[in-house]
Amino acid sequence: MSKVMLEVNNLTTKYVTRFHENIYAVDHVSLKVEEGKSVGIAGESGCGKSTLALSLMGYYFPPLHYTSGEIIIDGQNISGMDPDKVRKSILGTEIAYIPQSAMNALNPTRKIIHFIQDVIRAHDPKATKEEIYEMAKERFDLLGLPEKVLNQFPVELSGGMKQRTVIAISVILCPKILIADEPSSALDVTSQKMVIKMLLDLMDHGIIKSMIFITHELPLLYNVTDDIMVMYAGQIVEKATAKEAVFDPIHPYSKGLMGSIIVPESGVRDAKLTAIPGVPPNLKNPPEGCHFAERCKYVQPQCTAQSIELRHLEGDRSYRCIFSEEHLREVYKND
Amino acid sequence: MTDGNDVVLSGSGLTKVFGMGRQRLTAVDHVDISFHKGEISSIVGESGSGKTTLAKMLLGLISVTEGEVYFQGKKRDISTQRKRKEYWKNIQAIFQDPYSSYNIFRKIDTVLLDCIKMRNGNRYSYEEKYELMSEACSFVNLKFEELTNKYPFELSGGQMQRLMIARIFLLKPKILLADEPTSMIDACSRATILDMLMKLRDETGTTLIFITHDIGLAYYVSDSVYIMEHGVMVESGCADDVILNPQKPYTKRLISDVPKIHEEWDLSTVTYK
Amino acid sequence: MRNTLRQVFRSGKFVVGFSIFMAMLLLVMIYPLFFKAPPLEIIGEGTFFPPGIYVSTLDAVNSETTYTLHLDDAAAKRLASRLSDEERLDLQEWLVLSGIPEEEIDISNTEELLSLWKSNYEPNQRFPGMTNARMRYFQRLDTSLSGLLSNEGVTISISNAETGDLEEVGSVSPSDYVNVKRVANVRVLPLGTDNFGRDVLTELVKAIQVSLQIGLVAGVIATFIGLIFGLVSGYIGGSTDDSIMFVTNLFTVIPSFVLLILISFSIGQEKRGAFTIAAVIGLTSWVWTARAVRAQVISLRNRDHVNLSKLSGHSIVHIILTDILPYVASYVIMALILQISSAILMEANLSILGLGPRTTEVPTLGLMMNWAMIYQAHILGKWWAYFPVIVSIALISFSLNLMNTGLDQVFNPTLRD
Numbered sequence A: 001m002s003k004v005m006l007e008v009n010n011l012t013t014k015y016v017t018r019f020h021e022n023i024y025a026v027d028h029v030s031l032k033v034e035e036g037k038s039v040g041i042a043g044e045s046g047c048g049k050s051t052l053a054l055s056l057m058g059y060y061f062p063p064l065h066y067t068s069g070e071i072i073i074d075g076q077n078i079s080g081m082d083p084d085k086v087r088k089s090i091l092g093t094e095i096a097y098i099p100q101s102a103m104n105a106l107n108p109t110r111k112i113i114h115f116i117q118d119v120i121r122a123h124d125p126k127a128t129k130e131e132i133y134e135m136a137k138e139r140f141d142l143l144g145l146p147e148k149v150l151n152q153f154p155v156e157l158s159g160g161m162k163q164r165t166v167i168a169i170s171v172i173l174c175p176k177i178l179i180a181d182e183p184s185s186a187l188d189v190t191s192q193k194m195v196i197k198m199l200l201d202l203m204d205h206g207i208i209k210s211m212i213f214i215t216h217e218l219p220l221l222y223n224v225t226d227d228i229m230v231m232y233a234g235q236i237v238e239k240a241t242a243k244e245a246v247f248d249p250i251h252p253y254s255k256g257l258m259g260s261i262i263v264p265e266s267g268v269r270d271a272k273l274t275a276i277p278g279v280p281p282n283l284k285n286p287p288e289g290c291h292f293a294e295r296c297k298y299v300q301p302q303c304t305a306q307s308i309e310l311r312h313l314e315g316d317r318s319y320r321c322i323f324s325e326e327h328l329r330e331v332y333k334n335d
Numbered sequence B: 001m002t003d004g005n006d007v008v009l010s011g012s013g014l015t016k017v018f019g020m021g022r023q024r025l026t027a028v029d030h031v032d033i034s035f036h037k038g039e040i041s042s043i044v045g046e047s048g049s050g051k052t053t054l055a056k057m058l059l060g061l062i063s064v065t066e067g068e069v070y071f072q073g074k075k076r077d078i079s080t081q082r083k084r085k086e087y088w089k090n091i092q093a094i095f096q097d098p099y100s101s102y103n104i105f106r107k108i109d110t111v112l113l114d115c116i117k118m119r120n121g122n123r124y125s126y127e128e129k130y131e132l133m134s135e136a137c138s139f140v141n142l143k144f145e146e147l148t149n150k151y152p153f154e155l156s157g158g159q160m161q162r163l164m165i166a167r168i169f170l171l172k173p174k175i176l177l178a179d180e181p182t183s184m185i186d187a188c189s190r191a192t193i194l195d196m197l198m199k200l201r202d203e204t205g206t207t208l209i210f211i212t213h214d215i216g217l218a219y220y221v222s223d224s225v226y227i228m229e230h231g232v233m234v235e236s237g238c239a240d241d242v243i244l245n246p247q248k249p250y251t252k253r254l255i256s257d258v259p260k261i262h263e264e265w266d267l268s269t270v271t272y273k
Numbered sequence C: 001m002r003n004t005l006r007q008v009f010r011s012g013k014f015v016v017g018f019s020i021f022m023a024m025l026l027l028v029m030i031y032p033l034f035f036k037a038p039p040l041e042i043i044g045e046g047t048f049f050p051p052g053i054y055v056s057t058l059d060a061v062n063s064e065t066t067y068t069l070h071l072d073d074a075a076a077k078r079l080a081s082r083l084s085d086e087e088r089l090d091l092q093e094w095l096v097l098s099g100i101p102e103e104e105i106d107i108s109n110t111e112e113l114l115s116l117w118k119s120n121y122e123p124n125q126r127f128p129g130m131t132n133a134r135m136r137y138f139q140r141l142d143t144s145l146s147g148l149l150s151n152e153g154v155t156i157s158i159s160n161a162e163t164g165d166l167e168e169v170g171s172v173s174p175s176d177y178v179n180v181k182r183v184a185n186v187r188v189l190p191l192g193t194d195n196f197g198r199d200v201l202t203e204l205v206k207a208i209q210v211s212l213q214i215g216l217v218a219g220v221i222a223t224f225i226g227l228i229f230g231l232v233s234g235y236i237g238g239s240t241d242d243s244i245m246f247v248t249n250l251f252t253v254i255p256s257f258v259l260l261i262l263i264s265f266s267i268g269q270e271k272r273g274a275f276t277i278a279a280v281i282g283l284t285s286w287v288w289t290a291r292a293v294r295a296q297v298i299s300l301r302n303r304d305h306v307n308l309s310k311l312s313g314h315s316i317v318h319i320i321l322t323d324i325l326p327y328v329a330s331y332v333i334m335a336l337i338l339q340i341s342s343a344i345l346m347e348a349n350l351s352i353l354g355l356g357p358r359t360t361e362v363p364t365l366g367l368m369m370n371w372a373m374i375y376q377a378h379i380l381g382k383w384w385a386y387f388p389v390i391v392s393i394a395l396i397s398f399s400l401n402l403m404n405t406g407l408d409q410v411f412n413p414t415l416r417d
Helices: A049-056 A081-091 A112-123 A129-142 A146-149 A159-170 A188-203 A218-224 A242-247 A252-258 A325-334 B051-059 B082-089 B108-118 B128-137 B157-171 B187-204 B215-221 B239-244 B247-254 C002-010 C012-034 C057-061 C074-082 C085-097 C109-118 C132-145 C200-236 C238-253 C257-273 C272-284 C288-302 C306-309 C315-354 C366-373 C387-411
Strands: A004-018 A021-035 A040-043 A064-073 A095-098 A178-179 A210-215 A227-232 A237-241 B007-018 B025-037 B040-044 B066-071 B089-095 B174-177 B209-210 B224-230 B232-238 C052-055 C154-159 C166-172 C187-189
Touching: A004 A049, A004 A210, A021 A040, A021 A049, A021 A064, A021 A210, A021 A237, A040 A218, A049 A064, A049 A095, A049 A178, A049 A210, A064 B089, A095 A159, A112 A129, A112 A146, A112 A159, A129 A146, A146 B128, A159 A188, A178 A188, A188 A210, A188 A218, A188 B247, A210 A218, A218 A227, A218 A242, A227 A242, A227 A252, A227 B025, A237 A242, A237 A252, A242 A252, A252 B187, B007 B051, B007 C200, B007 C288, B025 B051, B025 B066, B025 B209, B025 B232, B040 B051, B051 B089, B051 B174, B051 B209, B066 C366, B082 B089, B089 B157, B089 C306, B108 B128, B108 B157, B108 B215, B128 B157, B157 B187, B174 B187, B174 C306, B187 B209, B187 B215, B215 B239, B215 C002, B224 B239, B224 B247, B232 B239, C002 C387, C012 C200, C012 C387, C052 C057, C074 C109, C085 C109, C085 C132, C200 C288, C200 C315, C200 C366, C200 C387, C257 C272, C257 C315, C272 C315, C288 C315, C306 C315, C315 C366, C315 C387, C366 C387
Parallel strands: A040 A210, A040 A227, A095 A178, A178 A210, B040 B209, B040 B224, B089 B174, B174 B209
Antiparallel strands: A004 A021, A004 A064, A227 A237, B007 B025, B007 B066, B224 B232, C052 C187, C154 C166
């Protein structure tokens, strides 16, 4: 049984608007990431996956507020911790985060080595410039980044190179877990492939022990992560291994989502893409019961009567629906 | 499938150059392209490949530096506003971002009313106009009574994009250029938009031209595929041929760089630059 | 639209600026209804009357109803007002010279000082080092002081038309008071008069009105020209853009202020009415607005909705008016406010140099400053002639700019703190 790097229990966080309304963007989310494994979080825009990433760091700023739940990183419970303490002892060393288009966060007036010095000195003020340079050079070699990048300015790098550099800088202190939020969405396909390869290399070389990969592009998750969690309207609706999630989803939403994947492979032209009518619910007034009920093809009155819990199946598989696996597979067959 | 005689739109040697002197940028470099009636084609390229510039040239929104555009066999002439208006009765477009396709200060009704006006329907009675607009909306599964008198910000992204398709339905142009029509739409709603566009082709015989960077989408939806790189047409032909059997190295690389699910996605071919 | 208005009026800065501006506007509109005197009417003979309540002495004395009041400090106040500080020091000087030790003389106690003076003063006493003129000064001082300590009243007499003799007609006792409301002629001059003898407050109100009018006219003209040029050159581009930009650059390179002075000078004194000046200011200060609008339009013309509008067959004019103009509207409103503010200041600048509107017709804020400067009010310490004018200009400018900042924060939410 591998060590659990990250354990989240019933995490709930909310946004508070100027008019004092609460939007529960992350609604009782629980997940576990083991050492050596990577977990993908799939969902469409607005489902709360980026908010979940921010919340996992334990670094809250208004209008984002922590409501309840636990976040345990390698045995250390960081929920409710003082933000300054989080910054000093957790960020960078235990957990690292790459936001979307992180490559635009580089100060254009500084060389790359400066950022690395910044990160290292924040945790080890006594490190010398030479030590830092040597370490950076070694790490960059390992990850396939040329040494000359260390002495260049961000404007001199291409988009893909910048993103890979930022990823390398963020894991320079070998954190236990890396949270990557759409690390390759803003890049062309070739750079995307390089970024993905780098993330896999990070896991292979043991620089990071586990990874959470957040994206709306399912083929990426299939190729990168071991497990996939599907998120909808702030809740996790399905957890399964990547293969199971893509080829044999149980939850109606996951089924619809996987049915809308288009890849340039033979057979795709004859496939029928699925579409789910409607829009996700407004989280200012979350619906009673199942959040997906209003769009679900198989909805029954009992779906909106009470709140729906996760159903657990063998292995680590689970999904959030009132119906049994047999019932759902039966209705899918009849379609 | 395609008959050489029914080429609706074609371009030969199309070139567009921006700027002068040292800042010359050749966005489109001597491209030959042709579209047949009722055909669905895709122009695929990454950002900077010139596909959007080519589209705008075909639409007549920007001028052509070199080369000719032929519409229905004859050289295209859009030198006056009147000729342009005539041309645009036959070719229309849908753009990527549904939010910026609307004038935020005007109600959505005006979008449809403008189309009726373009079809010389200004003298129709109010009931006739209402009838036409309702019909167009129901084609895209929208209810006109619910949308009338609303402003664009009151609609969702999917609704706005579908309304754009309703607009095309009203105009019934011979050619429709769709520039990344689903890239800003949720995955679950994508199929709806694509289905509607196909329905448009099936019911009215419109020629569809997709502009996209998503090669999977291009393969799913098109009969012919055109691959562009840095302004140059690299490869073109039947969709099956180009995607499953690419000839040129750029095409091969492009296809292999896209993540797959049934076939193995070979990451070992990544060469670090 | 309604939502925007709500947000605008919720913005603190806008509300404060708007209130100040409205207050001035109301003052300008309501004041002339109550005080109908023409603003440039010369009412004072003499320069720079200080602010205060001016009571006609004749009417006060001849008042029908007099009241008798016995106030304790009336006598002391009477004495104190007659002796200025300088005179007290002079008295002290003489007394010291006559041998009285300085510590015993309290110049603040008027009664004691005067009694000391009375008992010690010798008109013909000459001290060593004292000039004749000085001695005579003390004699005059003494004469003027006599009767000060007496508690008698004054007699009013008029000269008989036939005999030329003075005939007594009445008397005024020290304890006679009149109710100032019953006095026939009382004029309140809260800001005194200027060098010509005109009521500064009435003048100021009129001047604010004229300056605001000039600002409005000039601002509207400048914004209008800037808007048209910006829209046309931004949207059409090409050689039209080049030629309009050429004209704009001309107006930029030549300092607008110098241009203003030259035009103003060449029009000549005769034709320089307030409206002409407003037009001149408007015609030379549109440059910034044109540039700003053009920049906005250039970024708008490639938007999708504009392209779709073209594809729908709309004409250029239609596209500019419906697809571009509303998007720059918020910007134009802010530009208008700034133009009004700068036009008012520009007029003040011109008038201070004497190149503003004609001086005989209407006052403007700049003209009032000009007069104060020429007649050296600041040197003479006559603060009421220039200080209220400065405060008015500052308030107008401040309120307009504050409104603008408030609007800016509403239209550009990224600027909110």
